[in-house]
Amino acid sequence: MLYSEKVMDHFRNPRNVGEIENADGVGEVGNAKCGDIMKIYLKIENDIITDVKFNTFGCGSAIASSSMATEMIKGKPISEALELTNKAVAEALDGLPAHKLHCSVLAEEAIKAAIKDYYDRNGIEYDHSLFPEESCAHCHE
Amino acid sequence: MIYVDNAATTKTSEAAIKAMLPYMSEIYGNPSSLHEMGQVAAEALFSARKTVANALGAKPNEIYFTSGGSESDNQAIISCAELGEKKGKKHIISSAIEHHAVLHTLDKLSKRGFKITLLPANADGIVKPSDLEKSITDDTALVTVMYANNEIGTVQPIAELGAICKKHKIPFHTDAVQAVGHLPINVVNDNIDMLSLSAHKFGGPKGVGALYVRNGVALSPFINGGAQERGKRAGTENLPAIVGMATALTESISTMDKTSKKLIKLRNELIQGLLAIPHSVLNGDAKNRLPGNVNICFEGIEGEGLLLLLSDAGICASSGSACTSGSLDPSHVLLAIGRPHEIAHGSLRLTLAADNTESDVKYIIKSTADVVAKLRAMSPVWKDLQEGKRNYVIQ
Numbered sequence A: 001m002l003y004s005e006k007v008m009d010h011f012r013n014p015r016n017v018g019e020i021e022n023a024d025g026v027g028e029v030g031n032a033k034c035g036d037i038m039k040i041y042l043k044i045e046n047d048i049i050t051d052v053k054f055n056t057f058g059c060g061s062a063i064a065s066s067s068m069a070t071e072m073i074k075g076k077p078i079s080e081a082l083e084l085t086n087k088a089v090a091e092a093l094d095g096l097p098a099h100k101l102h103c104s105v106l107a108e109e110a111i112k113a114a115i116k117d118y119y120d121r122n123g124i125e126y127d128h129s130l131f132p133e134e135s136c137a138h139c140h141e
Numbered sequence B: 001m002i003y004v005d006n007a008a009t010t011k012t013s014e015a016a017i018k019a020m021l022p023y024m025s026e027i028y029g030n031p032s033s034l035h036e037m038g039q040v041a042a043e044a045l046f047s048a049r050k051t052v053a054n055a056l057g058a059k060p061n062e063i064y065f066t067s068g069g070s071e072s073d074n075q076a077i078i079s080c081a082e083l084g085e086k087k088g089k090k091h092i093i094s095s096a097i098e099h100h101a102v103l104h105t106l107d108k109l110s111k112r113g114f115k116i117t118l119l120p121a122n123a124d125g126i127v128k129p130s131d132l133e134k135s136i137t138d139d140t141a142l143v144t145v146m147y148a149n150n151e152i153g154t155v156q157p158i159a160e161l162g163a164i165c166k167k168h169k170i171p172f173h174t175d176a177v178q179a180v181g182h183l184p185i186n187v188v189n190d191n192i193d194m195l196s197l198s199a200h201k202f203g204g205p206k207g208v209g210a211l212y213v214r215n216g217v218a219l220s221p222f223i224n225g226g227a228q229e230r231g232k233r234a235g236t237e238n239l240p241a242i243v244g245m246a247t248a249l250t251e252s253i254s255t256m257d258k259t260s261k262k263l264i265k266l267r268n269e270l271i272q273g274l275l276a277i278p279h280s281v282l283n284g285d286a287k288n289r290l291p292g293n294v295n296i297c298f299e300g301i302e303g304e305g306l307l308l309l310l311s312d313a314g315i316c317a318s319s320g321s322a323c324t325s326g327s328l329d330p331s332h333v334l335l336a337i338g339r340p341h342e343i344a345h346g347s348l349r350l351t352l353a354a355d356n357t358e359s360d361v362k363y364i365i366k367s368t369a370d371v372v373a374k375l376r377a378m379s380p381v382w383k384d385l386q387e388g389k390r391n392y393v394i395q
Helices: A005-012 A062-073 A078-082 A088-093 A097-121 B014-020 B036-056 B069-086 B100-111 B129-135 B158-168 B240-255 B256-276 B303-314 B331-335 B358-377 B380-386
Strands: A027-032 A036-047 A046-058 B063-064 B091-095 B115-119 B140-144 B172-175 B192-199 B209-213 B281-282 B293-298 B345-349
Touching: A005 A062, A005 B303, A036 A088, A036 B129, A046 A062, A046 A078, A046 B380, A062 A088, A062 A097, A062 B303, A078 B063, A088 A097, B014 B240, B036 B209, B036 B293, B063 B069, B063 B240, B069 B091, B069 B100, B069 B140, B069 B192, B069 B331, B091 B100, B100 B115, B100 B192, B115 B129, B129 B158, B129 B331, B140 B158, B140 B240, B158 B172, B240 B256, B256 B293, B256 B358, B293 B303, B303 B345, B303 B358
Parallel strands: B091 B115, B091 B140, B140 B172, B172 B192
Antiparallel strands: A027 A036, A036 A046, B063 B209, B192 B209, B281 B293, B293 B345
């Protein structure tokens, strides 16, 4: 099989699909030309991510990575969510095939983009080095 | 399980399996051996060669057995290139929608200094003969255009393309891997100098194919060694597979009319049913296409998820999305007929065979509609389209 049971489970029954009205932070990364876009919505109260939803256009592993990543940050303080790495997402899914690792990178970037949006909206100071420009290393452009 | 991936490979026919078995158990001799068992094998080899030749309107000594379509394509192209090079001709004409067995061989020749012209396909996936005529130069060593496309099923005007090559005295090769056993082919009437075929696309076993080379067209050896295949393809012949291929070919040609009629009806129903899904479009010409080929793009989704969920529903299909091709780009064929990247990612290919039924078609239509709806419901692209933040490409 191409994918682990866990990837297939999160792909078939993705957790946290949808959007949050009046979200406190929204992040979108990727582009349709590359074949994947991930959009993450955050509800934040007292620096805690109280709710998170996603919409993803992409392959099975992109959907599974979004689902797993949202599970991993739900109920967590922002500081912890910022530490979530693509490696951790891939490991939680019992691994991804090498050519699909960019899907987990996208999940990490989407969460960071949503948190950055929250900071920007609220005028909160932050360390800009934590939010590198989207690399788009996964894409050919 | 509903198998609709027959362009990838077909079920080996019962008749082919039955015909192959004695050549593994009883008549296992080497056709090059002089003893009786070898000679019985040699007779079977000749008989298979005659069968394949007859199926194409060719002569037995114009058929070379190979390991399959890719090898046949490689040998035909490299042979013509090398022979052309000796005469100072280093230009090859092909099309933008060829199989990678052709395109990657041409890439390699391009690095060796050959000039490659890839003829465009129009929006329906058809190569225009007038484009070929315009591209021919004094340096053209070979023209290679596929008979029928493996992804979108379009059938090219091969006889017309061949006639142009004949007029200019340029060898004309066609990759007919998807066409043989499915369309009536006559190499003489179609003006074909070289043709590649593969057994497992018409009910034969995998790992065997043939290259037709018209008498008078030079062919250089591709695999060096013994004198098999008149010195053009060394290596002990895969006799069981060759016999299986000949049997499957005879069978598919004898049932071709009946099968085509059935498949065209099922195909058209399937196309009609799938196009009822909003914002979907058919890829490739609606009429000039293989009887069993359906290829449709759905806006707002990506093909791999579609395949995985269809697989969960018991449907074996294929897609031209980047994720399924193992590369970063979606299908070069869909891009060549003008589909933008984001649309090409959402393609679905269904290729029918004679054992598919009306109820399969109904089930596929329903399952696909459900799966597309499920994926669209979680797609940010679909949401943007619906909210007018992004314009539909497919109306």
